[in-house]
Amino acid sequence: LQTVTGGGFGGKEDVPALVASHAAICAAKTGRPVKLIYGRKEDFQSMSKRHPGWARVAYAADKTGKITACRVKYVLDGGAYCTLSPIVLWRGTVHAAGPYKIANVDIKTYAAATNKVPCGAFRGFGQPQVCFAQESLIDELAGKVGMDPVQFRLKNLLDPGDKTVTGQKLNSSCGLKEIVQAVRKKSGWDKKAGGRTVKAKNQGDVVTGIGFSATYYGVGLGAKGRYLDRAGALVNIYKDSSVGVNVGNTEMGQGALTVLAQIAAETLNAPYESVKVEEVDSSKVPDSGPTVASRTTLMSGNAIIEAATPIRERIFKTAYSMLISLGADAGRKMTAASGLFSMGGRTVDFRAVVAECWVRRQKMSEQGWYAAPRTTFKMEDGQGDAYVIYSYSANAAEVEVDLKTGVLKVKKIWAAYDVGKIVNPRLALGQAQGGILQGMSWAVYENLVYKNGIMVNPNFTDYVIATTADKPEYDITFIEKPYKDGPYHAKGMGEVPLIGVAPAVANAVKNACGARVRSVPLLPEKIWKELQNTRVRESTDEKHI
Structure with missing residues (x-):
């Protein structure tokens, strides 16, 4: 029997079985009912976490702005035990190049064992980490070819009939370009992206910027988990x-x-x-x-x-x-x-x-x-249908950055989703709002600190998460592209809203103040340091001139 379970987000997928087995052993030994309850510190120090990830991504594009190649090296810190690292890594691998048409791709991924808390499933499942890297870099590449970041994405995004980097041909349930256009229009992107706005405060200048991201998400367990699907x-x-x-x-x-x-x-x-x-x-x-x-x-x-x-x-x-x-x-x-x-x-x-x-x-x-319909993906060459269907998201984030302190505030997030037919609009809206806030929390606040391999902030006093008091304003749109094999043409939505939030926020910070922060969370000290580096580079350039 499985009763209604408290919020999971992946944390109840595998490691809790260890806790249950410990309780079962004690019950068998004593012949009495046993309840095992972890304190907050014990939970932090033993339950699985989102994998820390390190990614080196390189894109190439021609003079017209068409992406021609992508190379990725992606490493996950699996912690002390394997748990779900292989399949978490696999999802990140399949999505590592982003939702773009790219003819030449080289993706190498690894999960490393370390003497730290084991890592496992967490909402997004290995995809948010590499998405942060590749969607940040897409903005950088757009700048190098002299194109607007949204227009650059539209030029390269997958359409129905196109093939993903695994060679999977997308069917008609693909509203990627429509949701990008919807967010572009609703956010006022074309007016806002060209330059930052500045307003004076007592502590210093506060600048406003806007950033963008686009993602796709394979619904279900995919080829790697097909025997469970x-x-x-x-x-x-x-x-x-x-x-x-x-x-x-x-x-x-x-x-x-x-x-x-x-x-x-x-x-x-x-x-x-x-x-x-x-x-x-x-x-x-x-x-x-x-x-x-x-x-x-x-x-x-x-x-x-x-x-x-x-x-x-x-x-x-x-x-x-x-x-x-x-x-x-x-x-x-x-x-x-x-x-x-x-x-x-x-x-x-x-x-x-x-x-x-x-x-x-x-x-x-x-x-x-x-x-689930059979998938054809082969581990030997990385080609074939990795998932039966994909859902899609687009995000624009508007932020304020204090130039004196580096303090960041996310003001508003526009988001649009293609998750097939919406069965329950109210629940879908709640999933979107919760996913956005959780993605923003990961992007801005959540910082698990280790020193000499020991977790030093195993509590909610020092490990800060966003609350409803921190939530930005939401503007959420659904564009329904029915999936013929889904129940009443629905696809999947639960993880989709989180994945693209962090790069949209990071791109907005860059747009606002010129600081490119290359790791999450986007802490004030990181932004401040990049601001100082940017000023040094600008000063050096002026001297050379």
């Missing part, structure tokens, strides 16, 4: 017309209970309030792989549809016969919406139809199973 579902409709849904993925704050209940309700034409997604129980639904990689809506949603479809057919046939018996005109088309079935001026509700199905001894329980 399956999901089951069990749908039961009871005599009282309540609908029970069992799946193999768990709710941990991402809104899965709501979205999966909506999918079941829509398929069966059941009132939403009659549907309950029950606790995960492996005696009802087989192992459905981990609740990770933005895969729950796609995988469990499709499994629910497969289970519910045969029941739907029985319900609709029964409703039709009931309407005919009530005198409905058989020449009219039956409609079904919001738990009602109507035809020729006659209507019956879901509850009545289910009751009749039970009278007729119809089968009101079915199982469903969905396995």
Whole structure:
């Protein structure tokens, strides 16, 4: 049994099994129930973290601004144990060149063992680290060829029919250029990007700048995890017309209970309030792989549809016969919406139809199973379909930088997403807002410090994270590019909003004050140091002139 779980973001994927096994051993030895609770310091010092990453990225472009080559060396610090480093590294590898058309690519990636806390899954899964490097460098390259950063991206972004660096041909569910154009327009990019604005404060001058990023994200576990990429579902409709849904993925704050209940309700034409997604129980639904990689809506949603479809057919046939018996005109088309079935001026509700199905001894329980389409990626040459489908994001960040202190404030973030059809707009908006704030927190505040291999700030006093008081203003847009094989044409969204925030903020800092900070977090002391270096370089250049 798996109850509803607190916020995960990857931290509950593998290492907690060690804690559970320790408790189990103690229970077996003592013959008593055992609860093992870590303090905050113990949690910091033992639970998996986001992999620290180091990336050396080089792009080449011709005089017209077309990217012609990319070379990447990407190294992750795996910590003391392997845990999930191989698959985290693989995702970073596949996405290392960015969402661009590039004919010549050389990507080498490594995960190194160190005497530090083990690293594992964290929202973005190896992609945010290398994205920070490559999207920062895309801005630098745009400057070298004399092009606007957004226009430079538009010239090189992937279109439907183009191939990724692994040779995967993108299908029609690719709204990358549309979301970039949407953010460009809504942010007022063309007016703001040309020059910084300055306002005086008592402490010194504060400058404002704007930065951009574009990303793509392979939904699900991909070729490296294809043997885990399956999901089951069990749908039961009871005599009282309540609908029970069992799946193999768990709710941990991402809104899965709501979205999966909506999918079941829509398929069966059941009132939403009659549907309950029950606790995960492996005696009802087989192992459905981990609740990770933005895969729950796609995988469990499709499994629910497969289970519910045969029941739907029985319900609709029964409703039709009931309407005919009530005198409905058989020449009219039956409609079904919001738990009602109507035809020729006659209507019956879901509850009545289910009751009749039970009278007729119809089968009101079915199982469903969905396995992701086969991917063709080969580790030997790095070519083939790495994921079944991709989601996309574009971000523009507006920041203020104090030139005297280096203090950074993120004022506003514009974001647009193509995550297929939106099943629940409110939950999608919440995912976007949470992902943006978490991405901004990683970009600006979160700084885990080691000295001689020892973590020196294992607490929330010294390890600072953003709160709602720090949140920027949000402007969020969804552009729906339906995915034909997704549940009601949806893709995955959970990790997408975080990935491109940090480079957008870093590019905005560069636009504001000329300081290019090459590591996160973008601490005031880093910005201040780069400001001093920039002034020294400018002074030297003036002397040479």
